[in-house]
Amino acid sequence: MKHTISLMVTLFIAFPLLSGCKGTPGPKSAFEVWLKAIEKCDSAQIKAGLTTESVDAINKMTKQLKAF
Numbered sequence: 483m484k485h486t487i488s489l490m491v492t493l494f495i496a497f498p499l500l501s502g503c504k505g506t507p508g509p510k511s512a513f514e515v516w517l518k519a520i521e522k523c524d525s526a527q528i529k530a531g532l533t534t535e536s537v538d539a540i541n542k543m544t545k546q547l548k549a550f
Contacts, residue, residue, distance in 0.1 A: 512531065519527035529537045 516528065516531035519531065529540070
């Protein structure tokens with residue numbers, strides 16, 4: 483009886499946690515979206531997939547290239 487109650491409580495807690503993960507895209511799908519943005523030359527979407535530091539570095543390089 484104790485085992486059954488423990489199992490039910492565990493499932494009651496674990497089920498919402500595990501089922502909630504299905505709707506969230508994982509790193510693989512995020513990377514695929516980012517690659518498609520590169521193929522389309524969609525700079526806004528490309529930058530959205532990068533860190534703030536990377537976007538800052540790209541913007542800095544772009545300004546330097548325009549000045550050149």
